[in-house]
Amino acid sequence: MTKLLQWLLGVSLLVAVWALVTWDLLDLSLPDTYRDVAWPMPLYLLVSFGCYSLATVGYRVATFNDCEDAALELQQQIKEAKDDLKRKGLKM
Amino acid sequence: MGATGVDQAVGTSLVVFSLVLFTYYTVWVIVLPFVDSDHLLHNYFLPREYSVILPGVAAVILLLCIGGFAAVILWKNSKTKKVI
Numbered sequence: 001m002t003k004l005l006q007w008l009l010g011v012s013l014l015v016a017v018w019a020l021v022t023w024d025l026l027d028l029s030l031p032d033t034y035r036d037v038a039w040p041m042p043l044y045l046l047v048s049f050g051c052y053s054l055a056t057v058g059y060r061v062a063t064f065n066d067c068e069d070a071a072l073e074l075q076q077q078i079k080e081a082k083d084d085l086k087r088k089g090l091k092m
Numbered sequence: 093m094g095a096t097g098v099d100q101a102v103g104t105s106l107v108v109f110s111l112v113l114f115t116y117y118t119v120w121v122i123v124l125p126f127v128d129s130d131h132l133l134h135n136y137f138l139p140r141e142y143s144v145i146l147p148g149v150a151a152v153i154l155l156l157c158i159g160g161f162a163a164v165i166l167w168k169n170s171k172t173k174k175v176i
Contacts, residue, residue, distance in 0.1 A: 033125045033126055036125040036140075037121070037122055037125050037126075040121050040143060040144060043143075043144060043147055044117065044118075044121045044122070046147075047113075047114075047117050047147055048114060048117075048118075051110040051111075051113055051114040051117075052110070052114075054106055054109070054110040055106065055107050055110040055111065055114075057106060058102070058103045058104065058105070058106025058107040058109075058110065059103060059106075059107050060103070061099055061102060061103035061106065062099065062100045062102075062103025062104050062106075062107065063103070064099065066096055066099075
């Protein structure tokens with residue numbers, strides 16, 4: 001069984017359980033509060049994933065180390081390359 | 093050397109914002125249904141319909157911004173190149 005099939009089976013199972021609870025397909029008559037929590041689940045998971053992504057990006061931005069020396073060296077190399085190309089006739 | 097000034101501020105504010113948003117949304121969607129309807133906590137939260145409408149509106153706005161940004165970039169590109 002391929003990974004795709006495994007994932008699709010897992011997702012379909014979760015979707016089936018969610019649909020069962022949300023629309024009471026087996027007439028289990030669960031308490032109202034459980035249904036109230038279940039039906040926004042897909043949207044809730046999406047929002048949580050968005051928050052997690054945002055937090056990860058923010059964390060990595062805050063903890064990324066500046067490399068002063070490498071920046072200066074890079075700017076120097078850019079200047080050298082520009083001068084070199086100008087001499088060889090490239091218009092900038 | 094750690095990340096400097098503005099970078100750190102922006103990064104930290106992103107983390108704090110997403111944590112606040114996650115906590116508020118979790119309480120709104122998962123905790124509130126189990127809380128009695130006359131508890132004071134309900135005063136801090138909008139009616140539950142908005143917990144679906146607001147993310148929907150935010151998604152639409154996000155898509156509009158991305159589309160608008162792409163349109164501006166494409167417009168600028170088509171102006172600089174001469175079209176024969």
